[in-house]
Amino acid sequence: MLKYVAKRGLMLIPVVIGITLFIYVIMSLAPGDPATLILGPDAPYEAVLAKRAELGLNDPVLMRYVKYMAGVLQGDFGSSWYNGFNVLTEFASRLPNTLTLGLMSMAISVVVGIPLGILAAVRQNSMLDYTTLVLAMLFASIPAFWFGLMAQVIFCLTLGWFPATGAESLKHFVLPALTLCTGSLAAQVRLTRTSMLEVIKLDYVRTARSKGASEQRIIGKHVLRNGMLPVATRIGTSLANIISGAIVTESVFSIPGVASLLINAVKIRDVPVVMGVIVVIAVFVGVVNLLVDLTYALIDPRVKLEG
Amino acid sequence: MTLRRCLAILLVCCLLVMTTACGGTSSDATSGDGTATNTDGSGAAGKDSIIIASASEPDCFFPFHSTLNTNMDEAPILHNIYETLIKMAPDGSHMPLLATKWEISADGKEYTMYLRDDVYFHSGNKMTAEDVAWTLNTSAPSTQGKQQLANFKTCEVIDENTVVIKLSAPYAPFLNALCGRFALIADKKLFDEIGEEAYNENPVGTGPYKWISRTSGDRIILESNEEYWNGAPPIKNITYRVMTDSNTQMISLENGDIDVLLQANISALTKLNTEKVKWDTTDASSICYMFINCTKGPGQDLAFRQALQYGINKEEINIGVYEGYATVGDIQMAPSFSGRPDPGTYKTIEYDLEKAKELLAKSSYNGEEFSILTVSGTRNENAAQVLQGQLIELGINCTVNAVDAPSYTNTEQEGNFGAKLRASGISVMDADGIYYQFHSSQALAPGKYDLGVSSPELDELFAAGRVEVDSAKRKQIYAQACDMITDNAYTVCLYYEVNACAYNSGLKGVVPRALTGLYFFNDWSW
Numbered sequence: 001m002l003k004y005v006a007k008r009g010l011m012l013i014p015v016v017i018g019i020t021l022f023i024y025v026i027m028s029l030a031p032g033d034p035a036t037l038i039l040g041p042d043a044p045y046e047a048v049l050a051k052r053a054e055l056g057l058n059d060p061v062l063m064r065y066v067k068y069m070a071g072v073l074q075g076d077f078g079s080s081w082y083n084g085f086n087v088l089t090e091f092a093s094r095l096p097n098t099l100t101l102g103l104m105s106m107a108i109s110v111v112v113g114i115p116l117g118i119l120a121a122v123r124q125n126s127m128l129d130y131t132t133l134v135l136a137m138l139f140a141s142i143p144a145f146w147f148g149l150m151a152q153v154i155f156c157l158t159l160g161w162f163p164a165t166g167a168e169s170l171k172h173f174v175l176p177a178l179t180l181c182t183g184s185l186a187a188q189v190r191l192t193r194t195s196m197l198e199v200i201k202l203d204y205v206r207t208a209r210s211k212g213a214s215e216q217r218i219i220g221k222h223v224l225r226n227g228m229l230p231v232a233t234r235i236g237t238s239l240a241n242i243i244s245g246a247i248v249t250e251s252v253f254s255i256p257g258v259a260s261l262l263i264n265a266v267k268i269r270d271v272p273v274v275m276g277v278i279v280v281i282a283v284f285v286g287v288v289n290l291l292v293d294l295t296y297a298l299i300d301p302r303v304k305l306e307g
Numbered sequence: 308m309t310l311r312r313c314l315a316i317l318l319v320c321c322l323l324v325m326t327t328a329c330g331g332t333s334s335d336a337t338s339g340d341g342t343a344t345n346t347d348g349s350g351a352a353g354k355d356s357i358i359i360a361s362a363s364e365p366d367c368f369f370p371f372h373s374t375l376n377t378n379m380d381e382a383p384i385l386h387n388i389y390e391t392l393i394k395m396a397p398d399g400s401h402m403p404l405l406a407t408k409w410e411i412s413a414d415g416k417e418y419t420m421y422l423r424d425d426v427y428f429h430s431g432n433k434m435t436a437e438d439v440a441w442t443l444n445t446s447a448p449s450t451q452g453k454q455q456l457a458n459f460k461t462c463e464v465i466d467e468n469t470v471v472i473k474l475s476a477p478y479a480p481f482l483n484a485l486c487g488r489f490a491l492i493a494d495k496k497l498f499d500e501i502g503e504e505a506y507n508e509n510p511v512g513t514g515p516y517k518w519i520s521r522t523s524g525d526r527i528i529l530e531s532n533e534e535y536w537n538g539a540p541p542i543k544n545i546t547y548r549v550m551t552d553s554n555t556q557m558i559s560l561e562n563g564d565i566d567v568l569l570q571a572n573i574s575a576l577t578k579l580n581t582e583k584v585k586w587d588t589t590d591a592s593s594i595c596y597m598f599i600n601c602t603k604g605p606g607q608d609l610a611f612r613q614a615l616q617y618g619i620n621k622e623e624i625n626i627g628v629y630e631g632y633a634t635v636g637d638i639q640m641a642p643s644f645s646g647r648p649d650p651g652t653y654k655t656i657e658y659d660l661e662k663a664k665e666l667l668a669k670s671s672y673n674g675e676e677f678s679i680l681t682v683s684g685t686r687n688e689n690a691a692q693v694l695q696g697q698l699i700e701l702g703i704n705c706t707v708n709a710v711d712a713p714s715y716t717n718t719e720q721e722g723n724f725g726a727k728l729r730a731s732g733i734s735v736m737d738a739d740g741i742y743y744q745f746h747s748s749q750a751l752a753p754g755k756y757d758l759g760v761s762s763p764e765l766d767e768l769f770a771a772g773r774v775e776v777d778s779a780k781r782k783q784i785y786a787q788a789c790d791m792i793t794d795n796a797y798t799v800c801l802y803y804e805v806n807a808c809a810y811n812s813g814l815k816g817v818v819p820r821a822l823t824g825l826y827f828f829n830d831w832s833w
Contacts, residue, residue, distance in 0.1 A: 030714075031713065031714045031717040031718070032713030032714055032716050033717065033720075036720070037713050037716060039450065040378075040451075043450055043451075045752055045753040045755075054374070082375065083366035083375060084374065084504070084507065085366070090523050093522065093523050094523060094524060152555070156558060156564075157558060157561060157562055160562075163562075163564060164555065164558045164559050164562050164564050165548075165550060165555055165558075165559050165564055167525065253555065254525075254549065254550045254551065254555055255525075256522060256523060256524030256526075257524070260551075261524060264364075264524075267711065267712070268713070269713045
């Protein structure tokens with residue numbers, strides 16, 4: 001098991017190098033000279049040349065990449081080309097908002113989605129089942145920006161229950177979390193339902209029934225444990241997406257999060273910021289995936305992690 | 308089995324702890340913010356705090372930072388923390404601020420400034436002639452400073468409260484430049500102690516508001532300077548928020564989440580239907596115009612360019628972009644600029660579709676593609692789209708090439724466009740602004756694409772306008788230059804941009820100014 005963890009940890013290195021190299025090269029190949037962008041179109045040519053030298057843009061891309069990664073390994077993510085602020089501090093100041101939003105939205109989709117999915121599976125083809133499915137489809141198809149806007153109009157303007165924007169207290173996160181979870185909630189319901197239905201049809205469930213076990217016991221003890229395996233995996237993978245997944249929601253509710261930092265940096269080609277965020281996200285996703293795999297092996301005794 | 312189970316629980320706990328730990332820091336951080344903005348409330352009269360929102364985030368707080376890019380987004384913050392020697396009134400006249408009076412030598416090359424004696428920086432240091440001289444001597448030679456404080460040679464200390472600014476040649480709009488960001492006075496003593504980076508993170512000036520904190524991507528908090536030399540400002544706490552989405556801006560405005568919205572979207576404002584919000588507009592210092600590529604493609608032919616001049620319905624573009632709230636443009640100088648020739652003293656061109664068709668038929672144009680380069684997702688793109696419709700109707704095979712800002716600059720430098728359309732601001736608020744577009748020292752500088760718009764005659768006029776001190780003669784010179792540009796149809800000026808500002812109707816003193824983002828928060832009160 002330790003050997004497996006070590007191996008997976010080592011595998012993370014080429015993955016991170018691959019991702020960062022790819023992004024770095026793409027950013028460098030994109031049209032537009034960063035020095036001109038920073039100084040503005042009216043800047044004198046000498047100033048642009050000096051800026052290019054200052055940013056090290058005259059070196060080959062690969063060399064710049066190696067220099068950059070060497071800095072990252074020593075914990076130096078550089079500072080933004082545009083406002084000079086340290087990338088890591090900037091990232092750290094925005095991370096809490098993104099995590100709060102992501103976790104709250106995930107919590108809603110798990111707490112509401114799984115029971116609904118189970119109910120729909122147990123009462124298959126009932127009115128409840130159909131209603132749940134239709135609602136799930138509806139929520140999955142509503143675009144986040146529209147849902148967010150409607151939520152603002154209803155809950156902020158008309159009812160005055162929640163603030164429309166900002167990230168000061170947990171109350172501020174209720175509407176954004178609801179908006180963000182619409183899509184994943186629908187997926188959660190459907191996934192839970194499908195996987196429960198698959199298990200319900202299996203032989204061992206029939207055996208349990210013929211043994212005379214109560215329906216409650218069959219569902220709670222036998223079906224649920226096996227039916228939840230794919231659902232657990234999904235929760236794990238969506239956990240990994242938390243950091244990067246909320247661009248629209250963050251902008252509609254003006255939440256200063258990681259996604260908006262990244263998107264703004266991409267727009268203005270702020271390479272150090274883009275790279276810093278990508279590196280952290282890549283490592284985060286890798287680590288979370290590893291943890292998810294480990295958890296999976298432990299909740300399902302059939303899965304063996306071999307080094 | 309029990310061991311496995313224990314391990315399983317342990318791992319799940321680990322995951323949970325990891326995630327909640329991160330969540331935990333968030334509530335800590337946000338509660339910290341919460342206390343700082345406790346004074347927030349909404350709409351109520353008699354309060355002394357205010358929340359301002361803007362779509363763009365200010366991110367450079369040292370006015371003449373040596374390496375960072377600077378732009379107008381920072382103006383509202385900078386001009387309330389720092390102060391200039393003189394201040395520009397909404398009508399363009401000059402008022403004393405840190406300087407009580409000033410004298411200009413007869414040859415226009417020496418400005419003697421008499422400074423106030425009772426001004427202290429937020430750091431507690433007294434503001435002296437030393438600070439003023441150091442500020443100007445540092446900021447004026449910088450890349451961007453040079454464009455505003457043009458012809459600046461040096462600033463010398465005469466005594467503790469007097470400085471004399473020497474110019475290499477007269478520069479007519481120099482007083483305007485002294486109202487701008489490159490003349491915001493900083494604390495030399497503090498700068499020498501802490502350096503540029505620390506100063507940029509915790510800016511210190513003499514202004515009515517003190518810097519408290521900044522949360523990246525979210526807000527900046529200012530507090531009133533109770534020792535302000537001109538009396539403590541009525542509003543004590545200012546929260547400056549970044550709010551990018553225009554629908555969200557409107558909801559927050561109506562909801563009372565924000566009190567003032569700068570750079571508001573006019574189409575959204577016209578749909579507002581509430582007594583609680585007032586809004587106001589003014590002509591900005593920024594001009595939207597189309598530069599025609601005279602060295603490549605159909606634009607090489609004068610008749611073709613003239614067809615564009617006559618065939619563009621500017622009012623239609625104004626309605627499409629600004630709901631008709633903008634002023635349609637005729638020359639590349641906004642109405643508020645000093646040195647702008649008076650209406651009637653220069654040539655203008657009226658929309659005339661028939662004449663445009665005639666000119667087009669006369670030209671060598673044979674249906675080739677005419678592409679308008681613009682920046683995607685901006686008002687410029689909206690303008691380009693309306694324009695495209697008009698030109699197609701005229702019989703020109705017009706396409707719009709809307710790209711992101713970085714690609715725009717790149718394409719611009721390569722010259723791969725029939726025309727380029729992008730609004731640009733002139734912070735010095737003077738006719739001299741277009742020097743940077745037409746004078747050969749600028750237009751033909753290395754790295755620039757030659758649009759074919761500069762000529763020795765124009766160079767001469769622009770150089771003359773720059774140094775002419777007599778305002779009537781200056782206007783004449785610029786009228787002549789504008790006529791030359793119009794005759795050659797180098798550009799088509801579409802409209803002067805609009806600054807719109809929406810605010811809670813209980814708030815007094817909010818006036819949008821021509822210079823984008825220039826607001827003095829100490830003029831405001833509930």
